[in-house]
Amino acid sequence: MARLIHHHYSFPLLFVICMYAAFLSGVYSATFTLVNQCSYTVWPGLLSGAGTSQLPSTGLVLNPGESTSVPVPAGWSGRIWGRTFCGEDPTTGKFTCVTGDCGSGTLECNGGGAAPPATLAEFTLNGAGGLDFYDVSLVDGYNLPMLVVPQGGGSGGNCTATGCVSDLNAGCPSDLKMIGTGTNVAGECVACKSACEAFGDPRYCCSGDYSTPQTCGPSSYSEYFKSACPRAYSYAYDDGTSTFTCAAADYIINFCPTPAARKKNPPATPASLVDDASQGPASIDYRSLLQEDEYQKLANSTIHDLLEKLEEYGDSIDIDGFDIDYGNEVLTVKLGDLGTYVINKQTPNRQIWMSSPVSGPSRFDWDHDAKSWIYRRTKAKLLDVLEGELEQLCGQPVKLS
Numbered sequence: 001m002a003r004l005i006h007h008h009y010s011f012p013l014l015f016v017i018c019m020y021a022a023f024l025s026g027v028y029s030a031t032f033t034l035v036n037q038c039s040y041t042v043w044p045g046l047l048s049g050a051g052t053s054q055l056p057s058t059g060l061v062l063n064p065g066e067s068t069s070v071p072v073p074a075g076w077s078g079r080i081w082g083r084t085f086c087g088e089d090p091t092t093g094k095f096t097c098v099t100g101d102c103g104s105g106t107l108e109c110n111g112g113g114a115a116p117p118a119t120l121a122e123f124t125l126n127g128a129g130g131l132d133f134y135d136v137s138l139v140d141g142y143n144l145p146m147l148v149v150p151q152g153g154g155s156g157g158n159c160t161a162t163g164c165v166s167d168l169n170a171g172c173p174s175d176l177k178m179i180g181t182g183t184n185v186a187g188e189c190v191a192c193k194s195a196c197e198a199f200g201d202p203r204y205c206c207s208g209d210y211s212t213p214q215t216c217g218p219s220s221y222s223e224y225f226k227s228a229c230p231r232a233y234s235y236a237y238d239d240g241t242s243t244f245t246c247a248a249a250d251y252i253i254n255f256c257p258t259p260a261a262r263k264k265n266p267p268a269t270p271a272s273l274v275d276d277a278s279q280g281p282a283s284i285d286y287r288s289l290l291q292e293d294e295y296q297k298l299a300n301s302t303i304h305d306l307l308e309k310l311e312e313y314g315d316s317i318d319i320d321g322f323d324i325d326y327g328n329e330v331l332t333v334k335l336g337d338l339g340t341y342v343i344n345k346q347t348p349n350r351q352i353w354m355s356s357p358v359s360g361p362s363r364f365d366w367d368h369d370a371k372s373w374i375y376r377r378t379k380a381k382l383l384d385v386l387e388g389e390l391e392q393l394c395g396q397p398v399k400l401s
Helices: 011-025 195-199 220-228 259-264 292-316 382-394
Strands: 030-036 043-048 067-072 077-088 095-099 120-124 132-137 146-151 162-164 177-179 189-192 244-246 250-255 322-327 330-335 340-346 351-356 360-367 372-375
Touching (some): 030 077, 132 146, 132 162, 195 220, 292 322, 292 330, 292 351, 292 382, 351 382, 372 382
Parallel strands (some): 030 250
Antiparallel strands (some): 030 067, 043 077, 077 095, 077 120, 120 132, 132 244, 146 162, 146 250, 177 189, 322 330, 330 340, 340 351, 351 360, 360 372
């Protein structure tokens, strides 16, 4: 197939051939259009999820009013965010940003993620049921307004615009403020931290004794983000009102969407997202993906099998404090000083949720094709994740599938 791109083909013919081949193979690639409507320069960062190849460009610069398009391959998952107040050190040439810095020392992030606080757009394309899953997350804090708008999606999903268009830095609680120290931003609130980042308290981080949906709920701090941006993630278990789906869409990622732009072009940027908060945030109807009786059968079977195999595994290893408990449909695996796993059903979302001492909270959807519970952001399988992490922690392999 590589020979199709030899120069003796004219561009229109090559385009038709490539599009036809993509049609036959069922492959769909999306286009992300990044738009900067801020009054200042934004340096977008792009990070691919585990098991997904990095994009050709992982760091960009957008001056005020500029936009650029990024082609994204089928099945891509990852994050996009905006870095602010960036520049190069005149002595060392090292590139750094006051907010959202990815630690690479260059414009390209090269596999580095955003240092919190940062507003994150998160995507998994062609996930469960062939749908794209996307959200805007403030779980790691906030640094600038962002809006994600699907374009030209198919019949699947709700294809709802989501994001945070408010300036949360202006009203950020004093104990969450990130105060700039550079020449141009000294004394200014340049970002708003999450309570987890500010205090490191397990109650706010959904970790330790607060690592399940039942024990980790919204706080007064997360409610500050949620009340201003009702469709954005405000804490780790804020799935129901914060994750959206679409099928075969392109996406506009708009930094600092303006009221004038929203009114001028409502089809591209629905005014209802901001101007009619009374409608409330839209949510995914997971029941359209998996009927409850089928979900209960699959989830119960998975958790009961895990219970049996993990009990056998516990008998084969020497870990002080190892203990397994199953009650109220919650499976708890204690590994002494190594940490605790909590695995439970989340019936409204048709998911299995896991809290891990290694990878933190994850939410797994049933994939009919793979016949496995899949973490939609990385497409990792629940059993594969557990097998790898338990071997890493305990030093002995385990077979759970």
